[in-house]
Amino acid sequence: MKTLYTVLDHPATKWVFIVFALVMPLASLLTWAERRQSAMMQDRLGPNRAAPTFAPWLKLKGILHFVADAIKMISKEDFIPGNVHRGLFTLAPLLAIGPVLVAFAIIPFGPTIYPHALDGTLDPLALAQDPGGKDFLDSIRMQVASFDYGLIFYFAVLTLANYGGTLAGWASYNKWALLGGLRSSSQMMSYEVAMGLSLMGCFLLVGSLEPGYIVTAGASSKLSPSNPLNWLWLWQFPALILFTTASIAETKRAPFDIPEGEPEIIGYFVEYSGLRWGLFFLAEFIEIVFVAAVITTVFFGGWQVPFLDGDGFRFGGYMVETNGQLVSTGGFVLKVPHALVSALQVGAFGLKVILVCWFQLLVRWTLPRFRADQLMNLGWKLLLPLALAWTMVSALFKLAAMYFGWV
Amino acid sequence: MGASTDGGHGHGGHGDAEPGDAAAGPTVISVSKVSPRVRTIAVVRPTEHDVTYLEATRKGLGVTLRHFMKNFFGRRRPAEALARGEVVTAKSFIPWNEIETIQYPEERTHYPERFRGLHRLMQRDDGTVRCVACMCCPTVCPANCITIIPAEIDEHGVEKAPALFEIDELRCVVCGLCVEACPCDAIRMDSGMHAKPVEERGHAIMTREMLLGVSGEAGKDPKSTATQGGEGPAWRE
Numbered sequence: 001m002k003t004l005y006t007v008l009d010h011p012a013t014k015w016v017f018i019v020f021a022l023v024m025p026l027a028s029l030l031t032w033a034e035r036r037q038s039a040m041m042q043d044r045l046g047p048n049r050a051a052p053t054f055a056p057w058l059k060l061k062g063i064l065h066f067v068a069d070a071i072k073m074i075s076k077e078d079f080i081p082g083n084v085h086r087g088l089f090t091l092a093p094l095l096a097i098g099p100v101l102v103a104f105a106i107i108p109f110g111p112t113i114y115p116h117a118l119d120g121t122l123d124p125l126a127l128a129q130d131p132g133g134k135d136f137l138d139s140i141r142m143q144v145a146s147f148d149y150g151l152i153f154y155f156a157v158l159t160l161a162n163y164g165g166t167l168a169g170w171a172s173y174n175k176w177a178l179l180g181g182l183r184s185s186s187q188m189m190s191y192e193v194a195m196g197l198s199l200m201g202c203f204l205l206v207g208s209l210e211p212g213y214i215v216t217a218g219a220s221s222k223l224s225p226s227n228p229l230n231w232l233w234l235w236q237f238p239a240l241i242l243f244t245t246a247s248i249a250e251t252k253r254a255p256f257d258i259p260e261g262e263p264e265i266i267g268y269f270v271e272y273s274g275l276r277w278g279l280f281f282l283a284e285f286i287e288i289v290f291v292a293a294v295i296t297t298v299f300f301g302g303w304q305v306p307f308l309d310g311d312g313f314r315f316g317g318y319m320v321e322t323n324g325q326l327v328s329t330g331g332f333v334l335k336v337p338h339a340l341v342s343a344l345q346v347g348a349f350g351l352k353v354i355l356v357c358w359f360q361l362l363v364r365w366t367l368p369r370f371r372a373d374q375l376m377n378l379g380w381k382l383l384l385p386l387a388l389a390w391t392m393v394s395a396l397f398k399l400a401a402m403y404f405g406w407v
Numbered sequence: 408m409g410a411s412t413d414g415g416h417g418h419g420g421h422g423d424a425e426p427g428d429a430a431a432g433p434t435v436i437s438v439s440k441v442s443p444r445v446r447t448i449a450v451v452r453p454t455e456h457d458v459t460y461l462e463a464t465r466k467g468l469g470v471t472l473r474h475f476m477k478n479f480f481g482r483r484r485p486a487e488a489l490a491r492g493e494v495v496t497a498k499s500f501i502p503w504n505e506i507e508t509i510q511y512p513e514e515r516t517h518y519p520e521r522f523r524g525l526h527r528l529m530q531r532d533d534g535t536v537r538c539v540a541c542m543c544c545p546t547v548c549p550a551n552c553i554t555i556i557p558a559e560i561d562e563h564g565v566e567k568a569p570a571l572f573e574i575d576e577l578r579c580v581v582c583g584l585c586v587e588a589c590p591c592d593a594i595r596m597d598s599g600m601h602a603k604p605v606e607e608r609g610h611a612i613m614t615r616e617m618l619l620g621v622s623g624e625a626g627k628d629p630k631s632t633a634t635q636g637g638e639g640p641a642w643r644e
């Protein structure tokens with residue numbers, strides 16, 4: 001049993017789980033959801049009839065369209081034009097998709113599970129007092145890697161993904177593709193700054209860059225981290241708007257899709273076809289999932305279910321400090337077994353991610369594309385100063401809060 | 408460039424993101440006495456709503472969200488009502504949504520009575536083709552898509568019949584002139600069917616036999632009520 005838990009707790013296992021159980025299905029389904037949702041927003045029905053030839057009744061509202069897309073992309077001709085730089089041409093799609101998958105390592109997608117406590121209810125107080133107790137000997141932390149520099153890692157790795165677009169444009173031996181690649185890199189550069197700065201207030205308030213810590217701590221030490229009022233969306237609402245804007249720009253989708261600009265200005269992957277193009281396409285959707293995961297984790301309490309603490313639903317509790325850890329206790333408790341708590345929390349994370357993805361699709365199908373100058377103005381003249389200002393405000397607030405003992 | 412005073416005031420309130428809106432001209436505050444071309448003009452600064460796009464975004468999201476919610480949770484209107492373009496007034500516990508899609512092969516819009524569909528060739532009582540190869544329809548056809556090679560026959564007092572009668576449905580512009588030109592009600596477009604999808608261009612050419620068979624496919628009477636020809640070969644004597 002010991003080895004089983006070690007294997008389950010191994011980063012590789014967890015990464016495979018999060019990528020193949022959460023990210024890939026969600027990203028592929030998004031390709032269908034996007035078309036259906038945009039149709040609903042425009043009073044249409046959208047694709048709803050892909051079905052295997054041997055089972056034409058198996059329509060499932062068209063969910064199988066993503067399978068059809070995959071089959072189509074795999075079986076299409078993979079055309080490589082003459083004069084392209086073959087090495088970079090091949091590398092670019094991988095560079096677009098690889099870093100995003102790596103970045104998922106920092107996302108906590110569930111609570112820490114204690115296998116020996118699975119048959120009963122977890123006692124958070126006992127856990128805080130005696131982390132080495134027999135119930136807590138083995139633990140499976142639902143986060144691939146918890147670096148102290150957590151979100152900085154995300155910014156760093158996602159910068160690499162921008163090379164994907166730029167290199168694709170450069171390697172394609174096509175002027176339009178090159179221009180698209182340049183647009184892509186300039187846009188990414190402009191928005192990454194604002195994106196990083198917009199989260200600065202959150203870091204100041206929580207005191208950590210580690211996403212797992214942000215989820216388990218919340219903004220205030222007076223409220224349980226599972227209390228929705230303790231999630232950062234309330235404390236850092238301007239940051240939420242700034243970060244959402246900047247991160248939608250990072251996904252290179254409308255209204256920020258001038259790197260691609262499919263219908264009029266040709267984008268950086270104009271020379272790509274077949275599966276290579278499919279990789280770019282998939283990378284875009286994986287980025288949506290990733291941005292949704294980050295927004296969920298930082299602003300919406302990650303895997304926390306409202307009012308669900310480790311031992312059950314608690315109303316009217318308070319926080320006590322035990323052994324250097326804050327534990328929510330007291331109040332009216334509706335006991336829930338540890339296994340169910342864990343399942344609920346993982347499910348809550350998935351649900352929140354889906355909702356944020358849905359919101360991103362809503363934005364994408366509402367707003368028209370920005371002009372290049374509007375894009376740069378918004379990034380440099382608006383988001384950046386506002387993010388800086390908000391960082392100052394957050395710092396002052398934190399100072400005052402520490403001085404008066406508010407949080 | 409005369410100093411324009413009209414239109415300037417309204418301009419300031421517009422709050423367009425473009426300060427240099429050329430058509431209205433700038434609001435002139437003062438003109439230099441020394442050199443009239445030197446003027447002080449009011450600069451139209453974009454309002455915060457224009458710069459942040461917040462107001463527009465909020466409005467737009469409201470519109471799309473309303474449509475999405477209505478269509479996602481609502482109930483699809485009956486296909487027959489959609490097909491006829493009718494407003495559904497019947498009460499429903501779940502409100503009707505606004506989806507306009509008619510799912511084509513299974514559901515169809517209401518076709519008008521005089522809808523010009525796939526051609527069909529009419530038959531005589533004995534099943535032979537009514538066409539007398541008078542060449543009116545290939546002559547009038549603006550798309551030149553009817554090919555007829557006439558042959559000589561001698562029955563029912565009729566002397567000619569098409570040995571070959573072909574219509575290229577890909578070239579046909581569905582104008583209906585062939586039907587109007589026909590003196591003996593031999594060709595009609597009332598089948599209510601569309602030209603069949605084909606994988607090769609050649610397959611879109613309907614032969615005489617195919618055109619004769621359309622009546623059966625469309626479930627229409629292949630016989631015409633109009634009389635044709637004389638009393639038989641005897642009329643010539």
Ligand code: SF4
Nearest residue numbers: 548579580582583585
């Ligand atoms: S409908 Fe018009 S175009 Fe078509 S065959 Fe008849 S005359 Fe020609």
Ligand code: SF4
Nearest residue numbers: 538539541542544589
């Ligand atoms: S006009 Fe009528 S009778 Fe004359 S060739 Fe055409 S189909 Fe035949």
